[in-house]
Amino acid sequence: MKAVKIISAVLIIILIILQFFPKRLPENLPLGPSDLISGESVPGEVVEILRNSCFDCHSNQVHYPWYSYVVPTAWLVGKDVREGRGELNFSEWGDYSLRNLIGRLDAIKEEVSSGAMPLPAYIFMHPKAKLDEEQVSIIVKWTDDYIEKILE
Numbered sequence: 001m002k003a004v005k006i007i008s009a010v011l012i013i014i015l016i017i018l019q020f021f022p023k024r025l026p027e028n029l030p031l032g033p034s035d036l037i038s039g040e041s042v043p044g045e046v047v048e049i050l051r052n053s054c055f056d057c058h059s060n061q062v063h064y065p066w067y068s069y070v071v072p073t074a075w076l077v078g079k080d081v082r083e084g085r086g087e088l089n090f091s092e093w094g095d096y097s098l099r100n101l102i103g104r105l106d107a108i109k110e111e112v113s114s115g116a117m118p119l120p121a122y123i124f125m126h127p128k129a130k131l132d133e134e135q136v137s138i139i140v141k142w143t144d145d146y147i148e149k150i151l152e
């Protein structure tokens with residue numbers, strides 16, 4: 001049909017024009033001394049889970065897949081990373097005060113056990129990021145032990 005062809009052509013042209021707009025993807029930084037991973041001894045299995053399921057929004061080491069460079073997807077991904085880093089950035093872990101750490105550990109426990117994190121849209125694109133029961137209990141135990149250690 002002619003109308004379908006015209007609409008498709010217009011959409012493609014819009015998509016092409018959009019690519020000239022800034023992608024607004026937050027930049028990555030190399031691992032620094034404040035990174036959770038480099039700072040202190042975090043159990044390897046915890047690091048693996050966080051890296052696999054959380055770091056793409058809550059660290060300065062985001063793995064951007066190819067589609068995240070295409071506007072308007074780039075804007076959605078960029079917003080998640082900006083907001084995610086604002087709430088909790090594992091790359092700034094060493095800079096948080098003890099009081100802040102406790103608050104964030106509590107929030108991590110809450111988000112993970114309720115299944116609110118990782119975000120559903122992220123799981124849709126990264127099915128392996130979904131936490132199973134065992135992974136949830138590993139994270140919960142880690143947050144409990146950590147808070148206990150801080151309060152000691």
Ligand code: HEC
Nearest residue numbers: 053054056057080083084087088107108111117118119122
């Ligand atoms: C796709 C990006 C994305 C991923 C992956 C992700 N988050 Fe988030 N997270 C966000 C965004 C955006 C917010 C802020 C908005 C909100 O609370 O929904 C947030 C908020 C949070 C908060 C603060 C909640 C509050 O209200 O105090 C915690 C804690 C958190 N995330 C933990 C995690 C953990 C742990 C993982 C991995 C298991 C994870 N997130 C994976 C994007 C993400």
